[in-house]
Amino acid sequence: MNAPEVTPDPALRVLRHTFGYTAFRGQQAAVVEQVRTGGDALVLMPTGGGKSLCFQIPALLREGCGIVVSPLIALMQDQVQALRQAGLRAAYLNSTLSAEEASAIERQLVGDELDLLYVAPERLLSARCQNLLDQSRIALFAIDEAHCVSQWGHDFRPEYIQLSVLHERFPQVPRIALTATADIATRQEIVERLALHEARVFVSSFDRPNIRYTVVEKDNPRKQLLRFIRTHHDGDAGIIYCLSRKKVEETANWLRSEGIQALPYHAGLEAETRAEHQTRFVRGDGVVMVATVAFGMGIDKPDVRFVAHLDLPKSLEAYYQETGRAGRDSLPSNAWMAYGLQDLVLQREMIEQSQAPEEVKRVERRKLDALLGYSEAATCRRQILLRYFGEESEPCGNCDICLAPPQTFDATVPAQQALSAIYRSGQRYGAAHIIDILIGRATAKIIERGHNQLSPFGIGKGISDAQWSSLLRQLVAQGMLGINEFGGLILLEACRPLLRGEQNFTARQVREAAPRAAASVRREIEFASDEARTLWAALRQCRRDLAEEQNVPAYMIFGDATLKQMLDHRPMSLEAMYELSGVGDRKLDAYGMAFLEVIQKHQRRL
Structure with a gap:
């Protein structure tokens, strides 16, 4: 069928006939016009916001081939397949191709037979590829996942820093850098390192209103996870992130024993196994991938209905990007995380034991503190998340805090008791030991160290373990407690006014059971009959x-x-x-x- 012409506007015409949409969203039209007319652009747009169209359409409207710098093979292959489905002449150059296949694509590029070519940064920077580009007509350069340029980021790729050579070698070719994850400092670094000082900056809202954010306090996290999946996402595709390879394997095996179609993915698996599992996840319906952070950046699967974290991620940037893999099709989806104080201890240990310079460690500590503040929030999670990226918003009405606001209580006395127990036991022990002191458990360890003789022993019997654990986390989040290199709780300067009785402390009340309001999560498809x-x-x-x-x-x-x-x-x-x-x-x-x-x-x- 030959569809009728719907508009004289060339960008809208391509949007309608090639991609099947009648109107641009948000700032897409302005970005397309900026690049189509030869200008540079830096685009910050949330996952699912339509970043790809911002360079695909200008590439089709300008003479020559659009060169797309993409960091992962899987991402290239998926996007090229999708473009070919839409009838475009798209290809990629990466290590999966034979020499003969790569040569054929190079001839297509020089012969002006391609609309879009996806290239890894390493290959693009090679002398062979640079000479190839010299012989070709280039419509534009698109630098996808541009946050990889940031040395402070969670996905740093050294090759990205060298991409400023594109501006030096091809000054007349417009460049567009795109990312879904960049705080203000990272944006500035992208501009500096890619020489985008003259670029027009487009910052869309980071809000993903179709995603519901939920954080639960760990209490048998496997069972909590299974209840979440059974209640809200039975039969749906999802991603579950774990910190270690061992936990990935154990969680995937356990979910399979419970009848859930779960697969493991981590860097320790054979390359063939990883590729097979990724293919099954991308092409299948209702497959759940249990993975370390090695998985996800190159996944272009729009119908992932949930992302779950069984361990605390490294930063709010990482959390935002990982949860953003849910609901790319804009249908209702969930971001669910189970978190406990031990997660914070592990992340602190990883920072302190790393070989990174002290300046890098200081940045990582700051990012972890921001994530802790989000996890311990008593106000709208979406507001906190967006504020971190420099955006203000009203309470969303669609996170666990908005749906079931937590109750608070005057915890001044319990907080003082906890601080006293930590101080009198020598500021060397983790939360579990401190709670044993407060509740008055005469364990072998308590007796061996004489902590049953301390004045705080047993003064907190009327408070549950879960509430004590939550209170200690909130004291850490407020900067009154710290964690030493051995995982022990220590007093910080900020707790002095509280200990002296000069300051009160209000804490969140632990929810002993899942709140009714938060359980009523929307499903992505509602059937009338x-x-x-x-x-x-x-x-x-x-x-x-x-x-x-x-x-x-x-x-x-x-x-x-x-x-x-x-x-x-x-x-x-x-x-x-x-x-x-x-x-x-x-x-x-x-x-x-x-x-x-x-x-x-x-x-x-x-």
Whole structure:
């Protein structure tokens, strides 16, 4: 079917016919115009906000090929596959290609036969590739995941620093740097290191309103995780992050024993196993990946419905980027984290035991403190997260704190008791030992050290272990307690007014059971009837069959958001199908009739 021309605007025309959307979102149109007309740009846009279109469309509108610097092989391959599904001439150059395959793509580039070429930074900086670019017409340079340039960041890639050579060697070619994760300091570093001083900066809201943020206090975290998945995401695709390889393996095995389709992923696995598990996750429905942070940066899967953390991440930047892998299709999704004081101890140990310079350690401590403040929040989590990135907002109404505000109480006396127990026991012991003192448990360790003779022994019997643990974490978060290199709690200068009775301390009350309000998480697809559920299953099966025929991930045929429109609008002609978001010319021609037949067959049965 040849679709009618919908607009004379060239950017909108490409957006509609190639990608299937009728309007730009947010600042997309302004970014496209800036780069299309030859200007440089720095784009900060949340995951799922449409960053790729900001360089793909200008590359199609300008003469020559758009060169995209991408840090991970998996990311290149996924994006090239998706672009080819949309009918574009896209390719990548990386180590997975044979010499013959790479030479063929190089000839296509020089012959002006490519719209977009994805290249790893290492290859782009090679003399061979630079000479190749000299012989080619280049539409633009897009530097994706630009936060990798920051030495203070969590994904630092040394090769990114050298990308300033693009400006020096090709001064007339526009450059666009893009990232979803950058605080103000990182943005400044991107500008400096990539020589983007003349670039126009586009900062979109970092808010991901479709993601619900929840933090729970650890209390048998495996069972908490299983309850979360069973209640809210049974059968959904998700990612679970753990700190160690051992924990990844154990968690994946345990989830499989509970009937959940879980796979492990970490750097210790064979490359073939990692590739197989990643492929199963990307192409399958309802696969849960249990992983270290080695997984995720190169994943372009829009229908991940939840991201869970069983351990504390390193920083709010890392947390934001990792949770941002949920709900890229803008449908409701969850970011869930279980956290305890021991997580903080482990992260502190990792910082102190590293070989990094003291300046780097100081930055990492500051970032960890910010994450601790988020985890111990008594106010809207989204506000805290956005404020960290320099953005103010109203309470979101869609995080665990907003849905079930925590109760507080005057904890001045218990806090003083805890500080006293820590001081009198020598400021050498972790939270579990301090709690044993406060509650009055005469354990072998307590008796051996004579701590049953201390004045604070047993003065906190009326308070639960969970509340004491929470109180100690809140004292750490408020800067009144610190943690030494051995994991022991120590008093800091800020606690003096509290100990002297010159300052009160208000603490959050521990929730002994999950609050009713926070349990009512929206599902991504709401069905009005069993009939709608049946059609939804048939549409997904059609998509699955087409994907298997072409050996591509199902979402590359049509995303869940487009299938949901088919479910809601029930198009009965190709013209009606073309009105749906995400249905471009090529996909309408390739898949339109298959989905129409599913809908028509279903409607005839009613």
